[in-house]
Amino acid sequence: MAVKKFKTMVNPEKIKGDTRYGDLYKPHGKVRKRREWRGVQDTLYDYWRWLGIMMTLGKFVMVPRNVKAMFRYRWMANYLAVPMMVDRFTQGLRGEYLRMAHEEQDLIIIDVAKLLNTLFRGDRRIGNDEEFSKINVLVDENEMTAVMMGFPNLKCTSRETPSTYVSVLLNQHAAEHYIDVAQEFGLAGDVCPMPEAEAGVSIDDDAPILGACAVQCNTTCDGSLLGNGVISERLEKEDGIPVFQLPAPLRHKQDDVQDYAAEEIRRAIKFIEEHTGHKWDWDYYFECARRVNIATRCRNEWLDMNKTDYPQIFGGNLALYTETNYMAICGKVPDFEKCDKKLMKLAEQAYKKRRMAAPEYRHRAIVWGVQSHFYMDFLVWLLNCWGIVPLTDMLSCINTEMIAETDTPENREQAYYDMAMLTEEMIMRNRTHGGYKVLLNDLFRFVEEYNADMIILWEHITCKALDGMHGMFEDRARELGIPLIWVDHQLFDPRVVSRQGVRDQVNQYMRTVMQEEPLDPTLEFLDDENSW
Amino acid sequence: MKKKALKALLYLLLTVSGLFVVTFTVYFFNLDMKLTSMIEPFLLKHYDRIPRNQHL
Numbered sequence: 001m002a003v004k005k006f007k008t009m010v011n012p013e014k015i016k017g018d019t020r021y022g023d024l025y026k027p028h029g030k031v032r033k034r035r036e037w038r039g040v041q042d043t044l045y046d047y048w049r050w051l052g053i054m055m056t057l058g059k060f061v062m063v064p065r066n067v068k069a070m071f072r073y074r075w076m077a078n079y080l081a082v083p084m085m086v087d088r089f090t091q092g093l094r095g096e097y098l099r100m101a102h103e104e105q106d107l108i109i110i111d112v113a114k115l116l117n118t119l120f121r122g123d124r125r126i127g128n129d130e131e132f133s134k135i136n137v138l139v140d141e142n143e144m145t146a147v148m149m150g151f152p153n154l155k156c157t158s159r160e161t162p163s164t165y166v167s168v169l170l171n172q173h174a175a176e177h178y179i180d181v182a183q184e185f186g187l188a189g190d191v192c193p194m195p196e197a198e199a200g201v202s203i204d205d206d207a208p209i210l211g212a213c214a215v216q217c218n219t220t221c222d223g224s225l226l227g228n229g230v231i232s233e234r235l236e237k238e239d240g241i242p243v244f245q246l247p248a249p250l251r252h253k254q255d256d257v258q259d260y261a262a263e264e265i266r267r268a269i270k271f272i273e274e275h276t277g278h279k280w281d282w283d284y285y286f287e288c289a290r291r292v293n294i295a296t297r298c299r300n301e302w303l304d305m306n307k308t309d310y311p312q313i314f315g316g317n318l319a320l321y322t323e324t325n326y327m328a329i330c331g332k333v334p335d336f337e338k339c340d341k342k343l344m345k346l347a348e349q350a351y352k353k354r355r356m357a358a359p360e361y362r363h364r365a366i367v368w369g370v371q372s373h374f375y376m377d378f379l380v381w382l383l384n385c386w387g388i389v390p391l392t393d394m395l396s397c398i399n400t401e402m403i404a405e406t407d408t409p410e411n412r413e414q415a416y417y418d419m420a421m422l423t424e425e426m427i428m429r430n431r432t433h434g435g436y437k438v439l440l441n442d443l444f445r446f447v448e449e450y451n452a453d454m455i456i457l458w459e460h461i462t463c464k465a466l467d468g469m470h471g472m473f474e475d476r477a478r479e480l481g482i483p484l485i486w487v488d489h490q491l492f493d494p495r496v497v498s499r500q501g502v503r504d505q506v507n508q509y510m511r512t513v514m515q516e517e518p519l520d521p522t523l524e525f526l527d528d529e530n531s532w
Numbered sequence: 533m534k535k536k537a538l539k540a541l542l543y544l545l546l547t548v549s550g551l552f553v554v555t556f557t558v559y560f561f562n563l564d565m566k567l568t569s570m571i572e573p574f575l576l577k578h579y580d581r582i583p584r585n586q587h588l
């Protein structure tokens with residue numbers, strides 16, 4: 001079988017400003033020497049958005065309880081690095097691509113700042129607003145929040161999102177302390193470091209305490225079940241916060257599990273009603289459902305665009321936004337609807353002009369597996385260093401179906417099945433569970449649909465769900481003549497495989513197997529081990 | 533009156549330009565991140581000193 005190769009596309013427009021991005025790194029440094037010069041217009045735009053981020057951060061620290069929290073919670077130190085996270089994700093981006101990145105990221109920053117405000121206002125150690133605490137329902141970080149779509153006056157609050165999930169995006173070393181704490185207390189070291197770090201936050205007495213009740217989900221793996229057990233033990237027995245376990249079926253493609261899944265959703269809603277005194281509101285549910293459909297429609301269109309020669313919302317711009325908008329927001333925040341529409345407008349504008357995000361597109365890649373969280377901007381690096389366009393990633397390949405959005409008696413019944421479906425089709429679990437069809441067959445279906453000539457396959461070392469299929473991925477790629485690059489990583493722990501360790505795996509493959517030279521050689525080796 | 537208004541406008545322009553020069557310098561040379569990266573070690577030492585009720 002001949003090896004499939006995409007014809008290199010050269011950008012007719014010159015990339016303005018800096019093009020040697022590696023020169024901006026300071027060896028051994030935590031931060032970069034300076035920000036990127038993107039030409040006058042784009043630099044001024046980026047500067048303007050930076051001012052906006054500084055305003056968001058400024059408003060946040062003007063609240064005394066937030067400053068108090070900064071001195072109480074270790075993970076809060078990571079928020080010093082917020083502007084640098086944006087710099088990493090916008091590296092090399094110009095024009096519409098830069099604007100899309102800022103539309104998404106600046107909104108996510110505002111949303112996380114609101115979440116932190118909520119946490120600290122209700123937190124018994126910080127704001128201790130007891131009445132406010134009673135309207136909070138705690139949820140896991142990696143949990144579909146569909147069961148909160150009918151409670152307009154309750155807050156769906158995740159402690160793990162700011163303490164671990166966002167923290168690692170900000171600072172690659174953020175979770176190391178908590179992973180170590182969990183292992184010092186005897187927890188296994190061979191589980192996923194994400195739930196392990198979340199459990200570590202709880203063990204380390206570093207989680208805010210608030211809420212009327214909590215809903216945990218059997219996310220995807222042994223690590224998740226282990227972490228949830230540790231966290232719920234403390235919540236229930238020490239903090240007096242009752243916890244509901246929402247066990248979504250793992251065989252989510254099978255019809256025979258759907259009644260059970262819908263019943264679990266009913267039970268979760270009943271549990272929330274009982275512990276908060278708030279009643280389910282169908283008007284609000286269908287309003288949220290309408291917004292979920294808008295997000296799904298937009299995402300479907302972006303992915304369709306990525307099947308053409310001129311992909312627009314891809315890489316970091318697709319992955320980070322999808323993760324936030326699909327699960328944590330789930331139709332509940334109207335600002336994300338506005339953002340969806342703005343992104344669509346920018347994408348259509350760029351598509352009409354046949355814009356390209358890099359000087360050359362050499363390969364079209366599907367990125368599969370669970371991506372390294374401490375190096376999410378690797379997708380930007382792939383594009384800038386090697387001209388590999390990450391068309392879509394596994395975690396962005398989620399639900400594509402519309403849910404019922406008009407209030408009728410039949411749709412009220414259907415709604416439980418829709419919420420169950422959204423929960424089952426949650427990011428990551430919809431691929432890591434459900435059988436080889438969703439994990440293996442779908443990958444190669446996407447390779448065909450997207451006209452991809454390369455697969456970047458993340459191998460998350462302690463993710464048992466994916467590791468078992470290693471050989472099957474290789475066999476199928478060989479059969480079809482698709483170059484497949486394995487990239488080992490340990491999700492939240494860069495001490496196991498560093499960022500350069502991640503890059504080296506691609507560099508070696510590109511030089512030896514593909515016999516290619518990098519687009520930007522300054523990015524091939526970066527001394528960023530100490531970097532945020 | 534006109535002279536006063538012109539003077540006020542000039543002061544406003546100078547202030548805005550001054551603010552732009554200062555903030556753009558901070559932005560471009562990454563001075564905000566360089567400053568916060570110096571704060572982090574002190575915060576980490578502080579967190580180590582907080583008594584905690586660590587348990588499973």
